[in-house]
Amino acid sequence: MSKKVVLALGGNAILQPKQEATFENQYQNVVNAADRMVEISEAGHKIVVTHGNGPQVGNIIAQNEAAKEDIPAMPIFVNNAESQGMIGYMMESALKNRLVKGGDKTNVVTLLTMVEVDKDDEAFDNPTKPVGVFFSEEEAKRLTEEKGFQMAEDAGRGFRRVVPSPEPKVIHGVDEIKSLIETSIVVSSGGGGIPIYRDEDNQIHGVEAVIDKDRSGLKLSEQTDADVFMMLTDVSNVYINFGKENEAKLEGISVEEAEQYVKEGQFPAGSMLPKIEAAIAFAKTGKEAIICSLDEAVLALEGKAGTRITL
Numbered sequence: 001m002s003k004k005v006v007l008a009l010g011g012n013a014i015l016q017p018k019q020e021a022t023f024e025n026q027y028q029n030v031v032n033a034a035d036r037m038v039e040i041s042e043a044g045h046k047i048v049v050t051h052g053n054g055p056q057v058g059n060i061i062a063q064n065e066a067a068k069e070d071i072p073a074m075p076i077f078v079n080n081a082e083s084q085g086m087i088g089y090m091m092e093s094a095l096k097n098r099l100v101k102g103g104d105k106t107n108v109v110t111l112l113t114m115v116e117v118d119k120d121d122e123a124f125d126n127p128t129k130p131v132g133v134f135f136s137e138e139e140a141k142r143l144t145e146e147k148g149f150q151m152a153e154d155a156g157r158g159f160r161r162v163v164p165s166p167e168p169k170v171i172h173g174v175d176e177i178k179s180l181i182e183t184s185i186v187v188s189s190g191g192g193g194i195p196i197y198r199d200e201d202n203q204i205h206g207v208e209a210v211i212d213k214d215r216s217g218l219k220l221s222e223q224t225d226a227d228v229f230m231m232l233t234d235v236s237n238v239y240i241n242f243g244k245e246n247e248a249k250l251e252g253i254s255v256e257e258a259e260q261y262v263k264e265g266q267f268p269a270g271s272m273l274p275k276i277e278a279a280i281a282f283a284k285t286g287k288e289a290i291i292c293s294l295d296e297a298v299l300a301l302e303g304k305a306g307t308r309i310t311l
Ligand SMILES: Nc1ncnc2c1ncn2[C@@H]1O[C@H](COP(=O)(O)OP(=O)(O)O)[C@@H](O)[C@H]1O
Pocket: 009, 010, 011, 012, 013, 052, 155, 232, 233, 234, 235, 237, 238, 239, 240, 241, 242, 266, 267, 268, 270, 271, 272
């Protein structure tokens, strides 16, 4: 059965923590991801692709920081737009190249997407979104002292700079996405979207933040009436007691079970928790949310792999 699927691809799938951030490395990763996405499209499903940008937007921010004595630094919302363009270009060209090889006529369209947030969101006073490269604890302390950066530990993998991550409210271009998806693979809301708010006169302004792509993927799924919301990451399943001797793989679970595991503190903030929270919220609408590896996406849609969360 053909399903309307929103696929959210982790920023780490585009640049792994230990890889050098060259164009070639990132493009090769995107080509691999595009191959899997085309498999989903060729299985008859309509897909909207969204993706993370944590490593990429962090590097763009750092490039601006490094050059700011000579060239004015752009604000973070512009850096977000730049990362959407960069990854969108890679994604669209990789998808088109693969579709040409397969002889498929499906088109690919990348949308530069703004996402509205509340300018008074309390996230602006409490930065939590890790971006850019990883540092040791000593390096992180030095960056805080010398540059005033806010740094935080990221899911046991090292320290990263953190920026505010407000709740996404309204995805721009939803009507266009709903129409384009009938003939095309649509890439939208990359990096969680360019965060903006509207003032009293309905004028648009960017804000200094990076939206979590799992949370904006949820909104994208809800607002485009998707049947399935899939978060593709680098683990095959969600686990309880993750990394411990008694870790156990979760396959099909209910919202109630998922909420119980959240209460037990099974999922760290900044990695698995936002995915589970987004999955629970989507499953509460009566539809299916899936967290799985990129390689098993087609199998997961058939109910044969991944962690599937339903009411
Ligand atoms: N309970 C858990 N089950 C599975 N993975 C977990 C769990 N807790 C933490 N993780 C970590 O979450 C990571 C995925 O989150 P993250 O790196 O933020 O994903 P992405 O960049 O793909 O969106 C996995 O690589 C894994 O190390």
